[in-house]
Structures are given as structure tokens and as C-alpha cells.
Amino acid sequence: MPLVIAAFLLWAGAWFLNVQLANGRGADTRAVRLAVPVIFGLTLVAMWELIVRGLALPMVILPAPSMIGARFATSIPTLWTDFVQTFVKGALSGFAIGGLAAFFVAILVDRSDFLRRGILPVGSFVAALPIVGTAPILVMWYGFDWQSKAAVVTIMVFFPMLVNITAGLQETTQMQRDQIKTWAASYWQGLWKLRLPAAMPFVFNGLKISSTLALIGAIVAEFFGSPIAGMGFRISTSVGQLALDMVWAEIVVAALAGSLFYGGIALVERWVTYWHPSQR
Amino acid sequence: MKQVLIPVITVVATIMAFWYAACVPMNIKFALMTAERQGEIVSPEGMMARRDMSALVLSVKNPAQWSDTWVQAKPRLPAPHQVVTELWKSTMEVKPTSKRSLVFHGWVTLSATLLGFVIGAGMGIVLAVGIVHSRAMDMSVMPWAIASQTIPILAIAPMIIVVLNSVGLQGLIPKAVISAYLSFFPVVVGMVKGLRSPSPMDLDLVKTWSATKAQSFWKLRLPASAPYLFASLKIGVASSLVGTIVGELPSGTGQGLGFRLLSGSYYGQTVQIWSALFATAILAACLVATIGAVERGVLKRMGLA
Numbered sequence: 001m002p003l004v005i006a007a008f009l010l011w012a013g014a015w016f017l018n019v020q021l022a023n024g025r026g027a028d029t030r031a032v033r034l035a036v037p038v039i040f041g042l043t044l045v046a047m048w049e050l051i052v053r054g055l056a057l058p059m060v061i062l063p064a065p066s067m068i069g070a071r072f073a074t075s076i077p078t079l080w081t082d083f084v085q086t087f088v089k090g091a092l093s094g095f096a097i098g099g100l101a102a103f104f105v106a107i108l109v110d111r112s113d114f115l116r117r118g119i120l121p122v123g124s125f126v127a128a129l130p131i132v133g134t135a136p137i138l139v140m141w142y143g144f145d146w147q148s149k150a151a152v153v154t155i156m157v158f159f160p161m162l163v164n165i166t167a168g169l170q171e172t173t174q175m176q177r178d179q180i181k182t183w184a185a186s187y188w189q190g191l192w193k194l195r196l197p198a199a200m201p202f203v204f205n206g207l208k209i210s211s212t213l214a215l216i217g218a219i220v221a222e223f224f225g226s227p228i229a230g231m232g233f234r235i236s237t238s239v240g241q242l243a244l245d246m247v248w249a250e251i252v253v254a255a256l257a258g259s260l261f262y263g264g265i266a267l268v269e270r271w272v273t274y275w276h277p278s279q280r
Numbered sequence: 281m282k283q284v285l286i287p288v289i290t291v292v293a294t295i296m297a298f299w300y301a302a303c304v305p306m307n308i309k310f311a312l313m314t315a316e317r318q319g320e321i322v323s324p325e326g327m328m329a330r331r332d333m334s335a336l337v338l339s340v341k342n343p344a345q346w347s348d349t350w351v352q353a354k355p356r357l358p359a360p361h362q363v364v365t366e367l368w369k370s371t372m373e374v375k376p377t378s379k380r381s382l383v384f385h386g387w388v389t390l391s392a393t394l395l396g397f398v399i400g401a402g403m404g405i406v407l408a409v410g411i412v413h414s415r416a417m418d419m420s421v422m423p424w425a426i427a428s429q430t431i432p433i434l435a436i437a438p439m440i441i442v443v444l445n446s447v448g449l450q451g452l453i454p455k456a457v458i459s460a461y462l463s464f465f466p467v468v469v470g471m472v473k474g475l476r477s478p479s480p481m482d483l484d485l486v487k488t489w490s491a492t493k494a495q496s497f498w499k500l501r502l503p504a505s506a507p508y509l510f511a512s513l514k515i516g517v518a519s520s521l522v523g524t525i526v527g528e529l530p531s532g533t534g535q536g537l538g539f540r541l542l543s544g545s546y547y548g549q550t551v552q553i554w555s556a557l558f559a560t561a562i563l564a565a566c567l568v569a570t571i572g573a574v575e576r577g578v579l580k581r582m583g584l585a
Contacts, residue, residue, distance in 0.1 A: 022416035040420035118287030129561045130522045136545030215432040239438045247439050255431040262430035
């Protein structure tokens, strides 16, 4: 019990500190902007540890962060195999295939106004559907290995990307298009030098949405059948064995992979669309 | 209307035609096998000869068997009309309380989704109000709320089912918990954006009318947030549904659309998988459309649309 009380005291102290920092004079400095969420996060983890120990919660309900950390450190080879199987083979290849396919379809559609008016509503409709449900079908078609996961990811990524690229290609004004025409630019020159660069903020928006979808698709597809590696496989079997520390370690990997992937895309975005108001 | 309707119908018709065409190579091997057993002449003869041939070549060589690929009981790819028939049969022709009825499974999924969505969206709105009014909360919670959108939180769904099961909670509640936390973060982020959308000019204006903090919240910030709120509610309800379906995979209660997907994939009942998939799609479309209708009504009364 004293540990639980300590947890709440710690909470009160850290919150007081955060309130002071946030309302203090240096609230807009970079250090404070970074420190406040870090203090908040660390306090949550510390409270978690203290409460789990204080109440002696069994691991089947909630393992303490220290246990998760220990399990993470001892099973790095397993976690790495799972990461490669799910993220590199499943999610990344599907992400690339789906993104490129959407890109080519968007360029094809772009030449016809009729097609664009038809595909945009259908695409945004499909993008809102629970596409992850196609996983059992695709696992049946392409087998248990990463190919079926890549297929699920491809479909999940395709529609948001298609909608975003198509919308992005509409971004230029008539004036700009007319101007480049007066310079005798061909269709492809206009596309390459004017409309594609203008579409880039939309493309990156699509890529960011898809980066999360790709990981979700690859993990959930493994719940429907997988070889004996992969993050989804490890999560579902460890849940079955009540080895929740392993599940949490796997979730840490998923969280790291997801945020690094997203961060990487955001970095490239900053480099490509440096001219856009949101990046300045 | 005509501007959109005709292109959309064309695109959908193209997809349908492509689907029927795809059924031929997908199902041709089984169709040839059955046809040969019934004494029809197929080319080439004998299963062994066909085993390593590509499905496309077989399809081109045997146009007589094309129609057989659209009527199989357990096809690799069912034809659209088979899925529609199965949907009709499992919704209209069996009692809604039967375990073979998609209405029954759909209701199980829908109730968990709605309960979770209401909880998640409600908590999201409350937290967003807190974030807008407390600077400490904004600086502590907001970065985590944004970061949480980049990680696949759906991965903890199976664990939540098992953990809540071990403390005695089964059925509706665990699934609702999953769908609640999936709708929570999009709503927080969208609602914070919405509550912050009034310009400093507007905020100053209500201040010159000596409005209290509560008054400027109810009369300026909250109405201004409506478009953002509805946009994020639509995202939230769609991910709530995905959460419920994934939560139904390991629960083993034998109920819900997610369970139908899983059992269909265990027993190779492809038509059942496809009909469950379409049922989830219809459900998602209805949920999003409902929120869209409420949105139009509310924004119209507010004079925003």
C-alpha cells in the first residue's frame, strides 16, 4: 500500500512541477516544451511500476515496466526476427507496392476528368471501410508467409494514397496551368514541373496516414495465420500463453517502428516540401 | 448530381466486370476438375497435365467452363451475385436471433462499437476541453496524443480481451473498451483543433463584451469546433468498428462479424467470409453516413453549411 500512496504523491509532485513549468516564464522555450511531456510520460511509467508492485498485480493482468524492459533486453533476437518478418517484409513491401500502384493509377486517371469524378467518391468510400477484413481472404490466396501480409497492406494503403494523390494533382490554379501552357509545356512537362510538386503536401499526407495503416494491416493479418515469426504471431501466441511481458515488449517494438517510420516520412516531407507554409 | 452519378456508376460497373472476369482464372482449376469427372471434354485432359499450367492459359483454352466458375460452392473467389445471394439469405431468410443470421452477428458488433464509440468520443471531448483550458495539460498530454496516432495501438486488442477475461469481464465490455480507445485519440486531436479554431480577433471580441471564460466557451469555442468534431467523429467511428472486429477475433464467444470472418477462414467458407466482409462494409458505411447526416443537419441549423 505505501507504494501506491507513493505513486499518487509522485503524481501530485510531477503535476505541480509541470503546472509551474507550463505557466512559468520559460514556457515557450524549447527545453520546457520538451521537458513537460517527458516528465508526464516518465511519471506515468513510474506510477505504473509503483502501483503494480504495491498491489502485487499478477503478470497475467499487467506486468510492471521493469519486467517488460527485462524481457525486451533478453529477447532482442526474437524481437528482431519478428520485426523483419512483419515490418520489413510485410509492411514495407506492401507500402511500396500500394503507394506506387496508387501513384500510377492517379496519373492514368488524371488525364480524364470523367474517370476522376468517378474514382474520387468510390476511393474515399472504400478508404473508410474496414479493409483489414480482407485479411482472411488474402491469407487464403497467398499463403501464410509475408506475401499475404504485403497484399493486405497494399490494399489498405492503395485507397488513401489514390484519393490524396488525385486531390493533390488538382491543387494548381487554372492561372498557373495556363501560364505553363503559354510556355509551350507539354502535358508531361506540366505534370512533372508544376502539378506533381504542387501535389507533394497531399502525397505526404497520404503517406503519413498509410504508414500507420501499413503496420496495423501487417500485424492484424498475422492473426489469421502466419509462419512462426512476426509481431502479430508473437502477440497472439504469447497472449495464449499468458506471457504478457512478451506481448508488451512486442508492442514497444510496434510503437517504436510506427513512430520512427512516421518520423522518417515527416523528415523527407520537410526536405521535399520546404516551400509549403506549414513547413516554414 | 448527374455530374457525379454517371462516372461513379461507370467505375463501379468496371469493377464488377473485372471481378467477374477475375473469377474465371481464380476458379478455373476446380471447375475443370468437376467438369472432367462428369465426362465433359476439357483441354488438356487429366489433372496431372493441368497441375502446373497457369490459370490464365487454362481459362483461354476452356471457354465452355467459364460459367461454372461463377456458381461453385467453395470458390477461391466468389462471384458478386453469390455474395449478394448469401447476404440476402443470411439476413432476410433466417430468423434474426439465429446464429446463422448476419443481423444477429451484425447487432453484436454494432452494439459493442456504439458503446465503445460513445465512451471514447465522450472522453475525447472532455479531455480536449481540459487541454484547451489548462496549459499544463496541453503541454503534457498533447504530444502523446499526437504520437499515439502513429503507433499501431490495435495490436493490444487481443491482450485486452484476455486480461479483461481474467478479471471476469466477457462479451460486450472488452470489445467496447478496444473500440473506445481507438476512437478516443482521433476525437481528442480533432476537437482540440476545433476548440482552437476561433481567431484571436474573435476571442478578443467576446472579451470586449466582458464574456466570462464559460460564456466564451459555450458561445464561441464550442460552436466553432463543430465542423472539426464531426470530421473526427467520422474517422473515430470507422476505427471503432475496426477495433471491435479485431477484438472479436480471439474472443471465442462465437458471435460478431469478426468471428464470422475468422470461422469462415477456418472452414474455407469463402462465400461466408465475403458476405461478412460486405456486412462490415455496409455497417461502416451506414455509421459514417449517419454521422454525416447529423453533421449536415447541425451545421445547417448553425448556418455553417
